[in-house]
Amino acid sequence: MTAIKTSDADxxxxxxxxxxxxxxxxxxxxxxxxxxxxxxxRASIDDPKDPFALAHLEGDQLASEPSRxxxxxxxxxxxxxxxAVWVKPSTRNxxxxxxxxLTAAPPVDCRVVIEAGDLRKTSxxxxxxxxxxxxxxxxxxxxxxxxxxxxxxxEMREAKLTIAPDARDALxxxxxxxxxxxxxxxxxxxxxxxxxxxxxxxxxxxxxxxASALALDGVVDATFAGxxxxxxxQFAKALGAGTSAGTIMFATLRxxxxxxxxxxxxxxxxxxxxALYSFxxxxxxxxxxxxxxxxxxxxxxxxxxxxxxxxxxxxxxxRTPALAEALSQRALLSLSLTARRxx
Numbered sequence: 001m002t003a004i005k006t007s008d009a010d011x012x013x014x015x016x017x018x019x020x021x022x023x024x025x026x027x028x029x030x031x032x033x034x035x036x037x038x039x040x041x042r043a044s045i046d047d048p049k050d051p052f053a054l055a056h057l058e059g060d061q062l063a064s065e066p067s068r069x070x071x072x073x074x075x076x077x078x079x080x081x082x083x084a085v086w087v088k089p090s091t092r093n094x095x096x097x098x099x100x101x102l103t104a105a106p107p108v109d110c111r112v113v114i115e116a117g118d119l120r121k122t123s124x125x126x127x128x129x130x131x132x133x134x135x136x137x138x139x140x141x142x143x144x145x146x147x148x149x150x151x152x153x154x155e156m157r158e159a160k161l162t163i164a165p166d167a168r169d170a171l172x173x174x175x176x177x178x179x180x181x182x183x184x185x186x187x188x189x190x191x192x193x194x195x196x197x198x199x200x201x202x203x204x205x206x207x208x209x210x211a212s213a214l215a216l217d218g219v220v221d222a223t224f225a226g227x228x229x230x231x232x233x234q235f236a237k238a239l240g241a242g243t244s245a246g247t248i249m250f251a252t253l254r255x256x257x258x259x260x261x262x263x264x265x266x267x268x269x270x271x272x273x274x275a276l277y278s279f280x281x282x283x284x285x286x287x288x289x290x291x292x293x294x295x296x297x298x299x300x301x302x303x304x305x306x307x308x309x310x311x312x313x314x315x316x317x318x319r320t321p322a323l324a325e326a327l328s329q330r331a332l333l334s335l336s337l338t339a340r341r342x343x
Contacts, residue, residue: 003130003137012136013039020136021107022098024129026116027140028277031180036138037086037115044111045084052078059090059116066097073107087114095124102132118277142285143179148172151179152186156199159190163199170201174208177282215243216251217287223252223332224259224294226339231332245324249314252332256310260303262295272296297339306335 002020004012013036016023025037038048045053055072062069069087077083087094098114101107119126129135143151152171156163163171171189175182185208192207193199215238222230238248262275272292276283283291298306313331317324 002132002135003139006139006141009036009138009140012138014043016040016043016111017136020134021110022101022112022114022129022132022135024098024114024116024126024135024137025140026119026126026138028118029140029142029177029179030117031178031182032140032143033115033117035179035183036140037113040111040113041084041086044113045082048084053081053083055083055085057085057087059087059094060092062087062094062097063090063092066094066100069094069097069101069112070104073101073110073112074104075110077109082109082111084111084113087112089115089117093124095128098125099128102128102135106134118274120274140179142282143176143182144285145172148176148182151182155183155186155190159187159193161190161193161199162197164201167199167201167204170204171208173284173286174204176285215240216248217284219248219332220252220255221287221290221294223336224255224298224339225290226297226336228333228336228340231336232329235329235332239325245328246314246317246321249310249317249328249331252335253307253310253314256303256306259291259295259298260300260307263298263300263303266295267300294339302338306338309335 023040025033025040027033041048041054048054055075057069057072069085072085075083101112114125114129116125121127126137129137149168149172152163152168171186175185189199189203189207193203196203215234218234219231219238222234235248239245258279262278265275265278266272272295275295276288276291279291310331313327317327320327
């Protein structure tokens with residue numbers, strides 16, 4: 001078994017094992033997959049910008065030409081030194097190309113880094129890499145609250161800033177789902193706070209937080225959970241945050257559409273966790289349990305009826321703006337009551 005433990009992943013990325021020159025980096029968090037692939041490449045060659053030292057291959061290309069990967073991995077550098085091959089994700093199956101590489105003699109002075117999306121344990125690409133002695137497999141899972149906290153602390157330290165406890169807590173709730181996006185938001189906050197010693201809650205709210213977006217999440221989650229009183233409260237908060245009734249209806253309709261798509265995938269055999277990561281944008285980890293519960297509670301036919309109901313309500317809201325708030329509130333409360341029924 002060549003899978004790298006989650007606790008050992010960062011250490012391996014910083015100092016890749018020469019005995020395992022082939023590395024598969026995959027997972028739910030595309031940003032973390034890319035970050036780790038880039039770090040392994042930087043640790044493996046002297047200059048990533050040197051086209052003679054680094055070869056880029058697309059997975060789709062390898063699916064059509066499997067022998068290309070073996071050829072690139074065993075090509076001797078024109079001017080000597082270390083070399084790397086970087087394989088980008090693909091919509092097609094390029095596992096045969098990787099299998100050919102793994103059954104050939106291990107590459108010398110060449111690191112092969114393979115990026116991939118979320119792979120099941122039964123995925124051919126993941127299975128063949130995990131069985132190979134000279135390969136390493138690194139899974140990249142979405143950051144949890146603890147890892148987000150460490151990321152914030154690291155970025156603040158590098159920016160020579162401290163962060164107030166309440167600001168840190170708020171920031172953790174506003175990022176996540178994609179490591180690169182999270183890092184970008186933290187660095188944007190650090191830039192905003194340049195010249196100060198400490199980042200305060202007001203800084204987070206000014207730069208990172210989208211009050212209307214947070215309010216919309218509250219409305220949607222309460223509605224689909226059947227928490228009628230909470231749905232009313234969250235609806236009022238969204239209006240108070242400056243969100244229009246039409247925007248609330250659009251966000252709810254978009255959510256039920258994605259719920260329906262995910263429910264169909266579950267009915268077709270996908271795991272709830274896998275269906276959850278099909279949402280665009282990804283569901284923040286703090287909301288995941290609520291959305292999972294809703295996916296388990298709502299059937300595809302019920303969600304289809306909810307879509308029709310919300311589409312009609314959204315149309316009425318556009319046609320009669322004077323009654324927009326009342327029509328939206330009634331539609332959401334009706335949907336919340338439906339969520340409480342088991343039929």
